[in-house]
Amino acid sequence: MPIEPADLDSPAFAALLAEHRAAMRATAPAESQHALDLHGLRQPSVRAWVLREGDALLGCGALQRLDPAHVEIKAMRTARDHQRRGVAKAILAHLLAEARAAGYARASLETGSMAYFAPARTLYAAAGFLPCGPFADYVDDPHSTYMTLAL
Secondary structure, eight states, X not given: OOEEEOOTTOHHHHHHHHHHHHHHHHHXXXXXXXXXXXXXXTSTTEEEEEEEETTEEEEEEEEEEEETTXXXXXXXXXXXXXXXXXXXXXXXXXXXXXXXXXXXXXXXXXXXXXXXXHHHHHHHHHTTOEEEOOOTTOOOOTTEEEEEEEO
């Protein structure tokens, strides 16, 4: 299952991102939704990747540069039909390898605090992420969990 730079103009990528944003809308209040849209993913501070199997797009993830030493994990999504196959674990490992190769000292993320996000929190904890307070422009929010990892 190769991981490659995302084609942000791909209809398959747009559909996966729409699935991601729809899930966020269904599980968190609007002020607690921090998923990037296509415009956000096109910013120079963001790099996105996808995991494919043949022509199928299984998942995606991105890195957003916060400062020269700190990067944020963004746009983590496994396509609904491909969950529980190790897609998210593979994408996260790739993102962390890319962050280390780029010289970042820290990777952080925001995810939901609700039960729907428990598998994501478990994945991040298994990769070594630890709970932390809000970072970058985030604020305390009962619907958010913040996590960080020293690289």
